[in-house]
Amino acid sequence: MSKEVKSLPMVALRGMTVLPEMVTHFDVSRERSIQAIEEAMQEEGQKVFLTAQKDIEDEEPGMEDLQQIGTIASIRQVIKLPRNLLRVLISGEKRAVINTIEFTDPYMRANVTVIDNVNETPELSTDSEANSANLEAMARGLKEIYMEYVMRLPKYPKDMIKQIQEYTKLCQVVDQIAANVPLEQKDLQELLEEPDLLKRYQMLAFKLVNEMQIMDIKEEIQKKVKERVDQNQREYILREQLKQIREELGEDNTISDAEEFEAAAAKLKASKEVKEKLQKEINRFKSSMNSPAENGVIRTYIETMLEMPWDKAVKDHKDIAYAKKVLEEDHYGLEQVKERVLEFLAVRALTRKGESPILCLVGPPGTGKTSIAKSLARALKKPYVRISLGGVRDEAEIRGHRKTYVGAMPGRIAAGLRSAGVKNPLMLLDEIDKVSNDYKGDTFSALLEVLDGEQNYRFRDHYLEVPIDLSEVLFVTTANTLQTIPRPLLDRMEVIEVSSYTENEKMHIAMEHLIPKQLKKHGLKSEQLHISKGAVWKMARNYTKEAGVRQLERKIGDICRKAAREILENKKDTVRVTESSLHKYLGREKYTYQKANLTDEVGIVRGLAWTSVGGDTLQIEVNVMPGKGEMILTGQLGDVMKESARTGITYIRSIGREYDIAEDFFEKHDLHIHIPEGAVPKDGPSAGITMATAMLSAVTGQKVRADIAMTGEITLRGRVLPIGGLKEKLLAAKSAGMKTVLVPEENKEDVEELSLEITKGLEIIPVSHMEEVLRRAFDIDQKE
The missing domain is CATH 1.20.58 (Methane Monooxygenase Hydroxylase; Chain G, domain 1)
Known part of the structure; x- marks a missing residue:
């Protein structure tokens, strides 16, 4: 930076900066600035120092109010304008920094230092x-x-x-x-x-x-705005032209959308509250003609309101004989469900209305819960609506979205009513146990209002904003388990258990329903494919392992496909599938049942278990070996079964004297309890008496009957507690060839409810204490 210092008249510029090499002009109106220009014109070189004000509103700026770096410029021309104005043409020359302001009256004069350009010819390279x-x-x-x-x-x-x-x-x-x-x-x-x-x-x-x-962004924004405006303008012009054409053609019968809505609203069967809301929205629709976005939202809402069946109902079909015929045609067995439906119809016929029950069908997959609801709708001649709740976690799915949101729509309940077209359809809420919650709200609480008879006559959907009467809807829900359903919601429903099918029931269902259905699906006639009862029986036992009949239907479908190919390739008229030829169509057997042991053995007892695909038998094995009194448990046992084993060993030690067991026996020996198929997790409160019997047999050396199976939980004092899943467990015992089954005394009533088909061939003995269990297992009465 050079040390050249100059004293020059100074002009403070407002909202303007002058650069070296810039030729421009500006107007001067302040007296001090005019005097500075005139003084510069009289001095040698006609130089003036120009710098910008920091605040353009300041009339008398001082040193601190000015930019410290400005430009030394030459005055080329001065023109006097009216109202005491000067227009000055200048040419910028050099940068300069203010050192001091010498005086400010009658004009501003500054002492400035000229700034030389740095790197005017920069060296970017040595070459x-x-x-x-x-x-x-x-x-x-x-x-x-x-x-x-x-x-x-x-x-x-x-x-x-x-x-x-x-x-x-x-x-x-x-x-x-x-x-x-x-x-x-x-x-x-x-x-x-x-x-x-x-x-x-x-x-x-x-x-x-x-x-x-910035110019590109601005241009893009302007282009989008122009396109939108042009589109709206084009639509407006086209509407006006269409209106004019209709008038010229004399089409007086053509009415506007608003008039159509008003006419439809006048014919709508609905309450006064609904009609007032609808008329209010139609008025808003009229006033929003110039706003397509708002107009579209209101139009969708009005159309939804007009499609809702506010007071439109279907007449109940009260013919009980017809309903019974339909239910018998569509389903084999399920007597409890059929009886409950017929009872509901009888009450409905007598009272002419009756309170619609909320039936909850609970059972394993594939047992026909969804098809029962469809058959019930056919029996009642009601519209059928199925709403799948599996994985629903947003409360708005049930209650709807506020219509202020983009893409708002009614909830699933309101949408189901709209699709049914009446206010009293049969509505199936499928998989209600698989509903989940998240931060968007509690879905179960929303369902509580839907299924509560004291609340659902004024159910509010957030989108519709007016109450909907759900009291006449016949709700049927399905679930695989009741464990995940909250207690308050479960309390509103009448639970009907749809249990596993017996092999005989599966055979009847296959012959009467599944085979005809699959033949039709695969384009076959009944005379082209014949599947024997023995083949169906074997499919149910050895090719499927399930509580329902879904896998069985798939196997029948496999046979139909292979038979169709065989008919076309080999020009056969009929294909017959028997028990002996089944492996040709389905391959080797997938499942085998572990039969009862041929001889009585020490430390081996057959227990019974419930699984999600029906019942099964568990062979519990116990070995005794010298050791330090440890108990080894293997076979992927859960916490409940481990506790049952500890309870059983405590009970055995308490009755050791009765069986001549040495007092120090458990201190010098280890017990190893094992349940085969170790890769399969096992748990549940029903194996207590089985493990206790096996342990006592291994300790005393007494043999346990090979044809006996047992189920029940044990207490420290030897009481036998009740269990669940008795039907499935008895079916498993029967399949395994057991002759005697020990069940808890408190399950005696459950046994009486079972059909003869299940209990036939089994000696079912109720027991209340371990003494009875041991006496039967060791066959002590017969030995005595």
């Missing part, structure tokens, strides 16, 4: 030729950016473009471009205050590129 090439490349690059920038500016002077293109030195290009492009004042001030040429070059290039990006 002079390379350095020259780099500087020329930078100058050309900046000129290209400048050309791209000014081409976007309307009415930019072409002679200025030509003039700048003639400059070759980087310093000239930077100063000339900075002086002749329309940048904001703060950007010009930053360029003025930067004496380093390279930094000024980078700053200018960045600002020009940034300005072009």
Whole structure:
């Protein structure tokens, strides 16, 4: 920076910055500025110092109110204008920094130091030729950016473009471009205050590129706005033209959408509250004609309201004989369900209305819970609506979304009513046990309002905003388990258990329903494919393992496909599938049942278990070996079964004297309890008496009857507690060839409810204490 100091008249500019090489003009109105210009005109060289004010509203700025770096300029022309104005044409020359302001009256005079350009000819490389090439490349690059920038500016002077293109030195290009492009004042001030040429070059290039990006964004936004406005204008013009054409053609019968809505609302069977809400929305629809977005939302809402069956109901079918016939046609067995439905119909016929029950069908997969609901709808001649709740976790799925949201729609309940077309359909809520919750609300609580008879006559859907009467809807729900259903919701429903099918029931279902269904599905006639009862029986026992009949139906489908191919390839008229030829169509057997042992053994007892695919038998084995009194449990036992084993060993130790067991026996021996198929987890409160019997047999050496099976939980004092899943367990015992089954005394009533088909061939003995269990297992009465 040089030490050249000058004393010059000074003019404070408002909202303007002058750069070196800039030729521009400005108007002067303040008396001090006019005096400064006149003084500069009288001095040698006609020089004036120009700097910008920080605040353009300040009339008498001081040292601290001015930018410290300004420009020394030559005055080229002064023109006097009316109202005591001067128009001054100047040419910027050099940067300068204010040292002091000498005086401010009658004009401002400043003592300034001239700032030389830094790096006016910068050395970018040690090689002079390379350095020259780099500087020329930078100058050309900046000129290209400048050309791209000014081409976007309307009415930019072409002679200025030509003039700048003639400059070759980087310093000239930077100063000339900075002086002749329309940048904001703060950007010009930053360029003025930067004496380093390279930094000024980078700053200018960045600002020009940034300005072009802003122009691109602005242009894109304007284009989108224009397109939207043009589209709205086009739609408006087309509507007006269509209206005019209709008038010219004399089509007076053509009425507006609003009039159509009003006519439909007048015919709608609904309460006064609903009609008032509907009329209010129609009025809003009329006033929103010029706003397509709002108009579309209101139109959708009105159409939804008009489609809802507010007071439209289907007449109940009260023919009990017809309902019984339909239920018998569609399903084999399920007596409890059929009886409950017929009872409901009888009450409905007598009271003419009756309270609609909420039936909850609970059972394993594939047992026909969903098809029962469909048959019930057919028996009642009601519209059938199925709503799958599996995985629903948003409360809005049930209650609907507020219509202020984008894409709002009614909840599943309201949508189900709309699709049914009546207010009293049969509505199936499928998989209610698989509903989940998250941060969006409690779905179970929303279902509580739907299924509660004291609340659902005024169910509020968030989208519709008016109450819906659900009291006449016949709700049927299905679930695989009751464990995940909250107690308050479960309390509102009448639970009907749909238990596992027996093999005989599976055979009847297959022959009467599944085979005809699959024949029709695969394009076969009954005379083309014949499957024997023995083949169906074997499929149910050895090719499927399930509580329902879903896998069995798939196996029948496999046979139908292979039979269809055989008929076409071998030109056969009929294909017969028997028990002996079944492996030809389905391959080797997948499942085998572990039969009863042929001989009585020590430490081996057959237990019974319930699984999600029916019942099964568990052979519990116990070995005794010298040790330190430890108890080893293997076979993937759960916590409940481990506790049952500990309870059983405690009970055995308490009665050790009765069986002549040495007092120190359990301190010198280890017990190993194992349940085969160790890869399969096992748990449940029903194996207590089985493990206790096996342990006592192993300790005393007494043999346990091979044809006896047992189920029940044990207490420390030897009481036998009740269990669940008795039907499935007895079916498993029967399949395994057991002759005697010990069940808890408290399950005696459950045994009486079972059909003869299940209990036939089994000696079912109720027991209340371990003494009875041991006496039967060791066959002590017979030995005595």
